[in-house]
Amino acid sequence: MEADPADTESRRTLIGLGREALAAELTAFGLEPFRARQLWHWFYHRGATSFAAMTTLAKPVRERLAEAYVIRRPEVARDLRSDDGTRKWLLRMADGQEIETVHIPEEDRGALCVSSQVGCTLTCRFCHTGTQRLVRNLDAAEIVNQVLLARDALAEWPAPPDGRLLSNIVMMGMGEPLLNYEQVATALKIIMDGDGIAISKRRITLSTSGVVPVMKRCGEELGVNLAVSLHAVTDDVRDQLVPINRKYPLAELLAACRNYPGATNARRITFEYVMLRDVNDSPADARALVRLLKGIPAKINLIPFNPWPGAPYTCSTPEAIQTFGDIVNAAGYASPVRTPRGQDIMAACGQLKSASLRNRDAVARLLAEKDAALVA
Numbered sequence: 001m002e003a004d005p006a007d008t009e010s011r012r013t014l015i016g017l018g019r020e021a022l023a024a025e026l027t028a029f030g031l032e033p034f035r036a037r038q039l040w041h042w043f044y045h046r047g048a049t050s051f052a053a054m055t056t057l058a059k060p061v062r063e064r065l066a067e068a069y070v071i072r073r074p075e076v077a078r079d080l081r082s083d084d085g086t087r088k089w090l091l092r093m094a095d096g097q098e099i100e101t102v103h104i105p106e107e108d109r110g111a112l113c114v115s116s117q118v119g120c121t122l123t124c125r126f127c128h129t130g131t132q133r134l135v136r137n138l139d140a141a142e143i144v145n146q147v148l149l150a151r152d153a154l155a156e157w158p159a160p161p162d163g164r165l166l167s168n169i170v171m172m173g174m175g176e177p178l179l180n181y182e183q184v185a186t187a188l189k190i191i192m193d194g195d196g197i198a199i200s201k202r203r204i205t206l207s208t209s210g211v212v213p214v215m216k217r218c219g220e221e222l223g224v225n226l227a228v229s230l231h232a233v234t235d236d237v238r239d240q241l242v243p244i245n246r247k248y249p250l251a252e253l254l255a256a257c258r259n260y261p262g263a264t265n266a267r268r269i270t271f272e273y274v275m276l277r278d279v280n281d282s283p284a285d286a287r288a289l290v291r292l293l294k295g296i297p298a299k300i301n302l303i304p305f306n307p308w309p310g311a312p313y314t315c316s317t318p319e320a321i322q323t324f325g326d327i328v329n330a331a332g333y334a335s336p337v338r339t340p341r342g343q344d345i346m347a348a349c350g351q352l353k354s355a356s357l358r359n360r361d362a363v364a365r366l367l368a369e370k371d372a373a374l375v376a
């Protein structure tokens with residue numbers, strides 16, 4: 001059998017190394033420190049996909065680099081476009097594992113929904129990603145590469161200062177970003193760097209299901225906007241919907257939100273709340289939510305449940321969502337309903353998953369197995 005070229009590739013990538021790590025790597029390779037700045041510019045400002053294209057470097061330097069290192073975008077296994085303009089890439093990593101990245105265009109901007117893990121070790125009951133068996137962390141290169149690939153596709157090299165199609169990043173794809181904090185942090189620092197991709201931390205939102213011990217660090221070191229997947233107002237219900245609640249219950253989660261560095265009225269924490277019929281969507285739930293969030297600069301994002309094959313829930317009725325939103329709104333919290341985007345290509349919140357598991361019993365069995373591992 002012929003070997004897959006990826007298996008025999010011995011050249012390493014420089015993408016995903018932070019500024020200092022890149023400088024150290026190049027120094028060890030025998031290049032001067034200013035080369036790191038030049039490469040950074042070509043990688044992250046110009047979007048170069050080969051060393052040969054880096055015309056400000058002398059040819060022998062380019063050749064030496066190309067012998068030792070490689071710039072490789074993930075392989076696009078599928079490229080799907082929704083009727084509403086949303087685009088979803090199924091990306092195949094060097095080891096064959098797959099992840100999804102979604103671009104959600106708006107009128108004068110656009111967000112890229114980036115994955116942090118292959119699958120997710122957590123098992124939120126309403127989330128398709130949680131039903132995926134294979135799980136591993138992405139490394140910083142694989143996270144940054146999602147952004148580079150999207151910029152290639154949107155032809156935004158170098159990116160215009162205004163009106164970018166890729167202006168915002170949401171760490172809301174597959175995986176729990178705070179369970180892969182080091183790699184996510186390295187990647188986000190590269191993405192924010194003003195000499196490169198230059199997406200400001202104010203335009204980056206990280207969503208967590210509530211990994212309480214890492215939240216403070218995330219705020220201090222990265223200063224990105226925080227979104228918290230709340231989804232329930234009592235520990236009983238949240239234990240069921242978001243099983244990590246059994247480890248870090250509501251009181252601890254909300255305390256971490258109160259202490260989140262940088263949360264102010266101008267920079268509110270977003271609380272995500274998936275609307276599940278007859279589970280968490282009553283007027284009493286809405287009133288309890290208001291009480292729970294007292295004193296936290298917050299907005300509440302109501303997310304109509306997006307169905308997937310075998311899912312054990314249905315979406316709340318439009319009337320229930322409206323009533324719920326009105327109660328929260330009357331208490332002074334913005335409570336926009338998140339319009340599902342890209343549903344026709346399974347790109348909406350909670351629909352991402354790179355291999356299908358359609359059978360309801362199989363889903364239930366897998367969730368039970370992963371759940372046992374979480375509590376252990």
Ligand code: SAH
Pocket residue numbers: 124126127128171172173174175176177207208209228229272274303304305306307308349350351
């Ligand atoms: N793991 C992180 C990041 C994923 S963000 C987190 O859970 O926060 C994706 C958002 O979509 C989360 O708020 C998640 O709870 C929500 N979600 C998951 N499944 C969903 C579904 N089927 N319908 C609507 N929202 C869903």
Ligand code: SF4
Pocket residue numbers: 120121122123124127128129130173174175176209229
């Ligand atoms: Fe993981 Fe987030 Fe899905 Fe929960 S909602 S299973 S934390 S990706």
